[in-house]
Amino acid sequence: MTEFLPHEKGFHVSWDQIHRDSRALAWRLDGHGPDDGAWKAVVAITRGGMAPAMIVARELDIRTVDTISVKSYDNQDRTEAVVLKSPDAAMMGDGSGILVVDDLVDSGKTLELVRSLYPKAHFATVYAKPSGRPQVDTFITEVSQDTWIFFPWDMALQYVQPYRGKD
Numbered sequence: 001m002t003e004f005l006p007h008e009k010g011f012h013v014s015w016d017q018i019h020r021d022s023r024a025l026a027w028r029l030d031g032h033g034p035d036d037g038a039w040k041a042v043v044a045i046t047r048g049g050m051a052p053a054m055i056v057a058r059e060l061d062i063r064t065v066d067t068i069s070v071k072s073y074d075n076q077d078r079t080e081a082v083v084l085k086s087p088d089a090a091m092m093g094d095g096s097g098i099l100v101v102d103d104l105v106d107s108g109k110t111l112e113l114v115r116s117l118y119p120k121a122h123f124a125t126v127y128a129k130p131s132g133r134p135q136v137d138t139f140i141t142e143v144s145q146d147t148w149i150f151f152p153w154d155m156a157l158q159y160v161q162p163y164r165g166k167d
């Protein structure tokens with residue numbers, strides 16, 4: 001595991017935590033849409049944005065949910081961000097009234113790309129690192145740049161040696 005983890009710190013997020021933090025994100029966004037406070041639709045940046053987007057859409061009672069697929073990482077290695085699948089163009093327009101949701105912003109390259117396509121959209125993430133902050137309009141928790149966030153969909157419960165049993 002250590003050879004796969006070059007970062008100094010790991011921030012492990014449980015399902016319960018991501019649920020609470022995504023709810024907090026929804027409550028922060030409630031009433032801040034451009035149309036009498038309402039949002040037209042939620043767009044999840046797949047795949048990591050899908051669970052938070054579902055929770056936000058549920059809390060805000062938004063039934064129109066679409067996805068944009070952006071691939072930026074191979075495991076923990078950054079690659080050029082590319083759009084693999086776009087949301088409905090007629091619905092998106094310039095992004096006005098659209099809530100774009102992702103699990104986190106790290107370097108900001110993913111949001112930079114999506115923002116360039118839909119400049120009027122509102123960009124929300126559950127977690128944010130300092131380099132990506134200029135790209136995100138609303139987020140819940142900031143972690144340091146050298147922290148790697150581990151999400152529950154990438155983890156599993158497993159046995160650990162007792163503390164006194166370790167060498």
Ligand SMILES: O=P(O)(O)OC[C@H]1O[C@H](OP(=O)(O)OP(=O)(O)O)[C@H](O)[C@@H]1O
Binds near residue numbers: 047048072104
């Ligand atoms: O701010 P950035 O440096 O661009 O990084 C943030 C993005 O990277 C991760 O997605 P990834 O491309 O790994 O795809 P996934 O959501 O399918 O895991 C994460 O879910 C964000 O979408």
Ligand code: HPA
Binds near residue numbers: 073149
């Ligand atoms: O800290 C992170 N955790 C999970 N996926 C990520 N993609 C970019 N940064 C991260």
Ligand SMILES: [Mg+2]
Binds near residue numbers: 045046048102
């Ligand atoms: Mg992602």
